[in-house]
Amino acid sequence: MSQKVAIVAVAQTKYTASNTNQSNSELLWEVTKNILEQTNLKFEDQVDSGLCIDKIIHCSEDFWQGRTISDSILHPEMGGFAMDVVKVPADGTQAVYHAAMSVLSGHHKVILVIAQRKESETIRSSIENNAFDPIYLRPLGLDFLTAAAIQATRYMHVYGLTEEHFARVVVKNRKNAKNSPHGQQDKNITIKDVMSSKMLAYPIKQLDSKPVADGACAIVVASEEAAKQLTDKPIWIMGLGNCYDSHYLGDRELSQSQSLYAASQRAYDMAGIKNPRKEIDLAEISDEYSYQELLWAEGLGLCDLGKGGELIESGITELGGRLPVNTSGGLLSGLPSGVAGMAQTAEAFLQLQGKAGARQVDGASTALVQGTTGPSGQSQCVIILNRPKGGIL
Amino acid sequence: MSERIAIVGVGQTYFKSRRPDVSEVEMVNEAVMAALQNAQLTIQDVDAVVVGNMELFEGDYLVDMWLTGGSGAYMKSGFKVQTGGSTGSSVGCTVFDLAATGEFKTILGIGFEKQDEGSSQAGLRSIHEDVFFDVGSSGKSAATAVQSVALDMMRRKSITEEQVAMVRVKQAENAMRNPYAHLRRKLTVEEVMNSPRLAWPLRVFHMCPTSVGACAIIVAPESRVKTISNNPAWVADWTNIHGGILPFYGSLTPSWTSTPLGPMWAWSVEQAANRIYKRNGITNPRKEFDVIEVYDMATWAEIEWYERIHLCERNDAHKLVEQKATWIDGDIPVNPSGGVTSTNAIGASALQRIAEVAIQIRGEGGERQVPNVRQGLAVTAGGDMYSAGVLLKKSL
Numbered sequence: 001m002s003q004k005v006a007i008v009a010v011a012q013t014k015y016t017a018s019n020t021n022q023s024n025s026e027l028l029w030e031v032t033k034n035i036l037e038q039t040n041l042k043f044e045d046q047v048d049s050g051l052c053i054d055k056i057i058h059c060s061e062d063f064w065q066g067r068t069i070s071d072s073i074l075h076p077e078m079g080g081f082a083m084d085v086v087k088v089p090a091d092g093t094q095a096v097y098h099a100a101m102s103v104l105s106g107h108h109k110v111i112l113v114i115a116q117r118k119e120s121e122t123i124r125s126s127i128e129n130n131a132f133d134p135i136y137l138r139p140l141g142l143d144f145l146t147a148a149a150i151q152a153t154r155y156m157h158v159y160g161l162t163e164e165h166f167a168r169v170v171v172k173n174r175k176n177a178k179n180s181p182h183g184q185q186d187k188n189i190t191i192k193d194v195m196s197s198k199m200l201a202y203p204i205k206q207l208d209s210k211p212v213a214d215g216a217c218a219i220v221v222a223s224e225e226a227a228k229q230l231t232d233k234p235i236w237i238m239g240l241g242n243c244y245d246s247h248y249l250g251d252r253e254l255s256q257s258q259s260l261y262a263a264s265q266r267a268y269d270m271a272g273i274k275n276p277r278k279e280i281d282l283a284e285i286s287d288e289y290s291y292q293e294l295l296w297a298e299g300l301g302l303c304d305l306g307k308g309g310e311l312i313e314s315g316i317t318e319l320g321g322r323l324p325v326n327t328s329g330g331l332l333s334g335l336p337s338g339v340a341g342m343a344q345t346a347e348a349f350l351q352l353q354g355k356a357g358a359r360q361v362d363g364a365s366t367a368l369v370q371g372t373t374g375p376s377g378q379s380q381c382v383i384i385l386n387r388p389k390g391g392i393l
Numbered sequence: 394m395s396e397r398i399a400i401v402g403v404g405q406t407y408f409k410s411r412r413p414d415v416s417e418v419e420m421v422n423e424a425v426m427a428a429l430q431n432a433q434l435t436i437q438d439v440d441a442v443v444v445g446n447m448e449l450f451e452g453d454y455l456v457d458m459w460l461t462g463g464s465g466a467y468m469k470s471g472f473k474v475q476t477g478g479s480t481g482s483s484v485g486c487t488v489f490d491l492a493a494t495g496e497f498k499t500i501l502g503i504g505f506e507k508q509d510e511g512s513s514q515a516g517l518r519s520i521h522e523d524v525f526f527d528v529g530s531s532g533k534s535a536a537t538a539v540q541s542v543a544l545d546m547m548r549r550k551s552i553t554e555e556q557v558a559m560v561r562v563k564q565a566e567n568a569m570r571n572p573y574a575h576l577r578r579k580l581t582v583e584e585v586m587n588s589p590r591l592a593w594p595l596r597v598f599h600m601c602p603t604s605v606g607a608c609a610i611i612v613a614p615e616s617r618v619k620t621i622s623n624n625p626a627w628v629a630d631w632t633n634i635h636g637g638i639l640p641f642y643g644s645l646t647p648s649w650t651s652t653p654l655g656p657m658w659a660w661s662v663e664q665a666a667n668r669i670y671k672r673n674g675i676t677n678p679r680k681e682f683d684v685i686e687v688y689d690m691a692t693w694a695e696i697e698w699y700e701r702i703h704l705c706e707r708n709d710a711h712k713l714v715e716q717k718a719t720w721i722d723g724d725i726p727v728n729p730s731g732g733v734t735s736t737n738a739i740g741a742s743a744l745q746r747i748a749e750v751a752i753q754i755r756g757e758g759g760e761r762q763v764p765n766v767r768q769g770l771a772v773t774a775g776g777d778m779y780s781a782g783v784l785l786k787k788s789l
Contacts, residue, residue, distance in 0.1 A: 056635075061448070061454075062447075062448040062449045062516075062519075063448060063449070066519060067519045067520060068448070068449045068450070068477070068516045068517055069447075069475070069476065069477040069777050072476070072477060072635070072776070072777035072778065072779070076635065081635075081636065082636055082661065082664040083635060084486075084632060084633050084635075085779070086483050086487060086633055087475050087476055087483075088473070088474055089448060089455070089473055089474075089475055090457075090472050101490055101491050101494050101496070104494040104496070105490040105493035105494050106395030107395075107489075107490055107493060107631075127454055128454065131454040132459070134452075134453070135416060241470070242471065242472065243468060243469065244442070244457070244458075244466040244469060244470075244471060245461075245468070246461060247458050247459050247460075247461050247462060258468070259468065262468055266470070373455060373458075373472075374455050375458065378458050378461075379457070379458065379472070381472075
């Protein structure tokens with residue numbers, strides 16, 4: 001799938017803990033306006049012919065907005081009438097996946113993918129409980145935090161990881177976030193801070209958990225021909241893969257992610273990647289809870305099974321290491337869920353374009369983005385991005 | 394890249410008011426198994442699953458997660474899509490996009506709703522355009538939304554109430570021939586005209602029921618089609634349209650308000666049809682299509698769509714009805730399935746329109762089969778102003 005689909009532009013709002021100044025539509029308009037100005041693109045209904053945005057994919061979810069068909073009123077306010085539009089209620093990586101596939105189908109040339117979420121306006125756990133089987137699991141009061149706690153405990157039990165390993169992830173990612181203009185966390189924290197923060201559900205403590213966040217992100221996905229017209233620095237989508245695991249936690253070996261293993265193999269196959277540890281220069285990994293960065297790194301084959309603890313201790317995944325992970329600061333530094341997969345794709349894009357400022361990974365040419373939807377990483381999505389070798393930096 | 398694609402399997406449940414005997418997972422599995430049997434495949438042959446339903450109607454967040462046991466998505470690719478009443482056709486269009494990439498062997502698309510386990514109207518009321526000014530201040534519902542379409546048709550003298558009842562009776566006759574339909578009861582013009590009023594001129598028997606059920610389709614790229622079926626329904630073109638809101642009315646205007654373009658719902662349907670016609674050189678749809686399935690959330694809507702998809706001139710729908718042209722033995726049969734007025738499990742409804750055209754092209758319509766179907770069109774419509782058009786052919 002070499003050089004058939006590219007990302008040509010991204011835009012993000014600042015991610016904040018509680019945005020009382022902007023509504024959902026205003027957040028979306030901020031990023032959409034930014035995209036329209038950056039690319040000089042117009043919506044299909046505004047042009048007679050030539051290159052235009054011919055599809056909108058809106059990553060949005062009814063529960064979070066408290067409104068059915070949550071997208072129907074939001075994206076039309078950005079412009080674009082009688083256009084091809086679809087909503088993907090999942091992590092942002094799935095929306096980017098859909099966009100790339102739609103371009104690859106030959107049915108679309110330029111797709112605007114948008115996502116916004118205001119977590120501050122609702123209560124996460126009350127929504128997440130509704131994701132569980134209503135007959136056996138929902139009455140137990142499970143949410144994604146308690147499901148994650150079960151998974152983290154199992155992971156520690158099987159492979160001997162410790163709470164300190166997980167705390168190191170938080171310290172690393174929060175340090176990276178200090179260099180991001182979009183991040184909401186800029187305070188230095190230590191392993192001790194994480195360890196002594198309030199226990200939420202053993203072994204997950206307050207700082208091991210993603211903070212509440214509001215914000216929006218937009219990404220333009222384009223065909224090869226369109227991409228070359230729109231930018232001289234297209235970042236190519238080389239591989240895509242996604243996969244569902246079983247719903248019931250008891251049916252899974254929670255200390256491994258077989259769905260992520262399958263999703264990443266699909267993406268690697270498509271991208272022609274044989275040895276991800278050597279060929280990938282940086283990774284953005286979903287870290288809603290700190291242990292997940294390590295568990296998902298194992299699922300992605302970036303280290304051996306059970307070696308996530310050694311991975312974080314070795315410093316390889318630090319900025320400046322051989323394989324920096326979450327230079328954006330990740331979800332732990334305050335990306336809104338849902339938007340997160342797109343924000344992390346945007347970070348990989350900026351890195352490969354050499355526009356990541358103080359958090360720039362030198363000479364990065366291949367990046368991996370992973371996003372997850374559902375309890376304990378049930379559904380996984382992997383995107384491989386690449387800039388031409390010897391290219392633009 | 395850009396492979397030609399075809400529907401190689403269709404499955405659906407028997408639609409009912411209530412299904413206390415099954416969970417959502419089990420119900421979806423019935424449709425999946427039916428589709429696999431229809432395609433003579435097993436779930437091992439499928440490598441991606443796309444699901445659609447209304448999140449708030451059953452109150453299931455990320456329902457594709459729970460469904461994996463019944464949808465067959467375990468260890469397969471896939472994700473969920475949703476766009477209101479047109480959710481099923483959004484599933485269809487997404488599956489068609491995925492199939493056309495040539496990256497997948499076969500793809501399963503599923504639409505369903507289990508309305509007996511939730512409150513659809515409670516979910517639907519949350520659609521109000523503006524949370525600050527709109528919620529609770531008006532009694533909008535699906536019925537009052539269609540009312541604007543009906544009032545517009547009355548005003549234009551496009552159709553009489555008696556003719557609307559005739560079309561409803563046609564739908565009932567078709568549904569009686571379709572074993573999967575929900576309302577399978579003979580109706581008379583008098584019964585329809587004397588049924589209680591919902592929102593003038595809309596009556597109870599004009600409106601779709603609250604149904605429970607699931608529909609699934611299996612789609613494959615051309616390279617695989619030959620090994621699966623010698624009787625595929627080729628998907629020649631597809632488009633998913635969102636009408637959007639009118640810029641000059643602003644966000645406080647309900648989208649179903651009558652505007653200079655007519656009721657906005659109707660406008661979206663017209664845009665979807667126009668796009669398919671333009672891209673495929675269709676100039677005389679009444680002549681060129683052998684069967685059409687439309688999303689008739691109410692009988693009035695079905696008739697409005699006749700005009701919007703250009704089966705007749707504007708204001709001439711009554712002529713089409715007088716000639717009984719859209720009856721199953723007419724020259725352009727519309728909704729041989731009995732349509733949405735006979736069966737409406739929301740997330741499934743729009744997928745059923747595509748599925749029924751595929752069934753007709755494959756000649757598997759049983760008692761409701763229209764003879765010699767070479768080319769058919771599915772047009773869907775849903776809140777809030779989403780419409781899709783899908784063009785299916787016997788051969789490309």
